[in-house]
Amino acid sequence: MPKKTIQRFLPDHNKIKQQKSLKIFGSLLHDANLWHLNRRSARGAFSVGLFFAFIPVPFQMVLAAALAIPFRVNLPLSIALVWITNPLTMPPIFYASYQVGAFALGQEEQPFHFEASWNWLVESLSTIGPAFIVGSLICACMAALLGFFVIDFLWRRSVNKAWAARNQQSS
Template identity: 30%
Template sequence: MPATRLARRLLPHPDTLAKTPGLKWLGHYLSPRPWLWVAHRRRVALGVGLGLAVGVIPLPTQMVLAAVVAIACRANVAAAIAATWLTNPFTLVPIWSLAILLGRMTSGHDGPIATPAMLEIDWTAPLSWGPALLGWIQALGKPLLIGLPLAGLLLGALAYLAVYIGWWAVIRGERLRRLRRRAQR
């Protein structure tokens, strides 16, 4: 099955969204703006890139922010929202490690990032939580705050390229297969 047909089959139609309780506003907004929902290579790739770039930054409203950014950039909204799911508890450590590395490289931070003793918290003494958290923020704060947006930009750009080139490769393979079938007839 061609990739575009599969994408169209998986994505709900804006009219379906307009009938779904809680998502009616989205369906009514997307119906007159099909470019925000269409399964097009550039728009989906841009949506994935934007969603991952927004999803890297730890916010409680990642999906809403990704949808707003996708609408502003005329990217695929569903792809942007789905890309925020790539940042989860399993991928948090590698993404934050990349962010800290990028933050250290750009800020020139030379001190220790975090030692096991620094990350140790005495859970039985709530008064020690504040100083422990403050020490952790002082050790990670500047590199992490600088590195998270940089990691978002880097991972978003890589995701855009991966989706764009991958989609192009699938379309190219389908065309070659069709040409071979025609040549065999």
């Protein structure tokens, strides 16, 4: 069940190999293990993808691919999960990350008003920046661990149900 559900949402691996931003990985993309979908590759891909979804840096997809290759986990799934943080979900996710960081550092939340300017960015790095970065790292690690264990549990449960159904039919 999880394998069929996940495969339905994954993009074609040939399209991913043709991405200009992934050309830097060259022949590393030809490793067959990066394209297989099994319990090990899915849980690792969830960890990698969810980790980079919560890290506020540009080129999250490239970073997810760079980590998926040496860990030999499913590359399309790692890249796709980064898009959990998209222009619609980024503000609430990153604000929650800031709140987690402020709590972890024992700071009170500081009121701020977003402005799309270089001055605002430089000023906010010293005021809300540390809490935001710490919170993002905490949320990234927690999401990666949660994704790993939830997918592992769901995959095992699905396999056990399939075996039970098979045993029941043969009886």
